[in-house]
Amino acid sequence: MSDPLEQLSQQARDAMPRHVAIIMDGNGRWAKQRRFPRTIGHRRGLESLREVVRTASKLGIEYLTLFTFSAENWNRPKSEVDTIMRYLARFLRTEIPEFNSYNVQLDAIGQIDRLPEKVQNQLAKTKETLSGNDGLTMVLALSYGSRQEILDATRSIAAKVKSGELNPDDIDEAVIANNLYTKDIPDPDLLIRTSGEMRISNFLLWQISYAELVVTDTLWPDFRSPQLFAALEDYAKRHRRFGKV
Numbered sequence: 001m002s003d004p005l006e007q008l009s010q011q012a013r014d015a016m017p018r019h020v021a022i023i024m025d026g027n028g029r030w031a032k033q034r035r036f037p038r039t040i041g042h043r044r045g046l047e048s049l050r051e052v053v054r055t056a057s058k059l060g061i062e063y064l065t066l067f068t069f070s071a072e073n074w075n076r077p078k079s080e081v082d083t084i085m086r087y088l089a090r091f092l093r094t095e096i097p098e099f100n101s102y103n104v105q106l107d108a109i110g111q112i113d114r115l116p117e118k119v120q121n122q123l124a125k126t127k128e129t130l131s132g133n134d135g136l137t138m139v140l141a142l143s144y145g146s147r148q149e150i151l152d153a154t155r156s157i158a159a160k161v162k163s164g165e166l167n168p169d170d171i172d173e174a175v176i177a178n179n180l181y182t183k184d185i186p187d188p189d190l191l192i193r194t195s196g197e198m199r200i201s202n203f204l205l206w207q208i209s210y211a212e213l214v215v216t217d218t219l220w221p222d223f224r225s226p227q228l229f230a231a232l233e234d235y236a237k238r239h240r241r242f243g244k245v
Contacts (some may be wrong), residue, residue: 004058007229015236017189019063020056021211023203024049026195026219039083044221046091050098055225057102057136059232063185064138067203071111071145088142089119092126099126103135109181110144139185146205153179182207190235192228194220212238 005013024045031041049066056064069084099106106127112120123142156179160166166175177183187207193199196217200208214231216223 004055004225004229005060007225008059008232009236012229012233012236016060016232017212017235018061019065019186019188019190020061021065021067021188021191021204021208022052023067023191023193023201024220024223025193025197025201027221029195030219030221038080039087041221042084042087046087048220048223049091050095051224052228053104053136053138054098054102055228057104061136063188064136065109065185065188065204066138066140067144067201068140069110069142069144070202071114071143071148072202074114074143085116085119089116089122092119092122096126096129099130099138100133103133104130105133105135105137106130107137107139107185108142109139109149109185110142111148112142114143137185139182141203144181144203146202149181150206152181176206180206187211189240190214190231192216192231194218194223194227210240212240 027041027045028038029041030044031038034040053064068088073084074081106123108123108127112123115123119142123140153176157166157171157175161168161171182204187209188204188211191200191204191208191211191213193213193215196215198215204211212235214234216227216231218227
């Protein structure tokens with residue numbers, strides 16, 4: 001790929017978001033439209049993930065958070081979940097050279113302990129292997145649900161109050177943010193949702209309070225660099241007021 005910055009207007013280059021989050025939706029519908037098994041849609045979706053990570057890294061985006069597997073996704077048929085987990089473990093293993101070549105780091109948020117042991121082990125290995133990089137941080141939201149995250153944060157804060165470590169009068173937004181899964185990650189500037197669905201789906205509810213939203217009808221398996229460029233161009237035209245005039 002040529003320099004992706006050349007594909008963007010000067011306005012978009014100047015307004016590059018620090019953190020982009022993506023709800024990767026539409027794998028199943030993409031497969032259904034083509035009369036393929038749903039698992040084929042998930043496999044094709046990994047190709048989109050690979051290209052978007054590569055492009056985001058080249059653009060100089062610092063954080064890319066991907067809604068990879070939600071807490072609610074555990075309710076899908078076991079055969080589909082097993083296939084997704086197998087694809088995930090393989091992706092984490094085989095993409096290490098690719099990620100290294102683009103100086104990508106890896107992080108993960110969610111109830112990681114619910115993932116199969118094989119996936120947990122590979123996730124830890126891949127994170128460790130990429131830990132020396134200092135470029136784009138790819139954050140995989142795995143077994144993630146924002147309400148559960150806020151609940152876990154509330155319990156953590158309550159325990160600190162009970163132990164005397166924290167005074168209730170000192171609880172502010174910073175305290176809450178520092179007890180979320182994303183405590184070391186800046187809030188997203190831009191949230192992209194694919195497949196045209198107009199909902200947040202329990203994703204980063206606290207963190208996206210002031211994020212700009214871009215919804216595209218493109219299904220995730222068809223979302224590639226041109227669609228990312230279009231979202232960035234849209235974002236660049238926004239005037240972020242943060243409640244001010």
